[in-house]
Amino acid sequence: MNGLQERKIRNIRLTIAYDGTDFCGWQVQKNGRTVQETIEKALEKLHKHPVFLHGAGRTDSGVHATGQTASFISDAENIPPGKFNLALNSILPKDVRITGSGEVHPSFHARFSAVARTYHYYLYPSGVRHPVLRNYCWQVKRQFNLPLLNDYAARLVGQHDFTAFSGPRNEDKSPFRNIHAASFFPMNGFTVFSITGNAFLWKMVRSIIGTLLELEYKKAGPDRVREIIESGNRALAGSTAPATGLYLHKVSYT
């Protein structure tokens, strides 16, 4: 005893939603407001010392999240694991909300324990742009051929070298990624593209969307998707779709 009482250390997992519009992405950087830094500041207030937050997905500037996850080591014994969401939400700005919290095994790591990520991309087929939607989807002035888009999407599934769909400054060690599922479907007036994979290269989802929409506009055959993947040539793929339509929807663990 004598003040040497052992403090209880817990590993806490958070589920997080945010509006990416006013953030320079997830990851802490020198200049610009980030989601990671915003939550770390709130955690520091609760813990009275700095806390490092591991995020599952490093979303870019303008990209949103409905199901981001993150984990941190806590010694705040006064806060029950299931109450971190309320404690944090009372401090956080309104463009970030903690939608759930709980204790996880000490070996859990939000990024390295994740087995799959699902991204959603919201397309809005419209003649006139709607100002209230401008930061939350990609407004495209035409109707889509959904069956053809789904033929393309099916060609993405499987383990491939996705170099042709990576951003110019991609820093990942391996260009191979395993896509579990990919499809387009109508939802609430939007056309949504859902893609699940073990992980994604930098700007991969947005490059895929930009490319598939260009192929569909040109009425290209579905085999063109495999040709582009196999070429490994970014120049053969299409432009990168805007960040505004992209949402980190879910991170899955075993």
Place this chain on the structure above:
Amino acid sequence: MNGLQERKIRNIRLTIAYDGTDFCGWQVQKNGRTVQETIEKALEKLHKHPVFLHGAGRTDSGVHATGQTASFISDAENIPPGKFNLALNSILPKDVRITGSGEVHPSFHARFSAVARTYHYYLYPSGVRHPVLRNYCWQVKRQFNLPLLNDYAARLVGQHDFTAFSGPRNEDKSPFRNIHAASFFPMNGFTVFSITGNAFLWKMVRSIIGTLLELEYKKAGPDRVREIIESGNRALAGSTAPATGLYLHKVSYT
């Protein structure tokens, strides 16, 4: 001739959509960015002199529009009436879009010629607040009793003194307004309240929504709506719903 050639004067009507989040409402005021001033500045650029814009509805700070209308007198002969939308959109910031333009009779006035306005109010029944929706609806943590809400809405229809539902600083000469239709319906995951009337008192739609949701929560009988209207007592009505959920949907002319 001798430079005395007569200039052609036309009356132009605009249809306007805007995201009200970063505006201090429609009407020009000394401090703060307004929609009217923003469009007037763009019109001044096109005309090389100041142009006054008459709006149909003076929306408050944070209130959105999908179908606001406005009119102005133009001597810009080089711009066809149906092209003002494109000319203005190339100048305007992205949170305002002109969705249509055309020439109207010289007697047309966006505000005084209007015979009806339709407002939509977007409610989102959810347990957890979604950050991307925070400025575009009212997120209420419960499910709604839609049949009961529609029983209330039906009691609003007709010509009534709506003093009980007016804002504290309402400056309208008469408190009588004629409500043509009012109903709640589900749309794209939202519960939408649509109300059409000849005109509305200040904060009237938001006072109605705040009141009807309180009545529904308390399971009050539908006759309570008429009692509140007839009392003329703002204190008997409920709180004012947030501006974020309100949209000026449509302005109708004969």
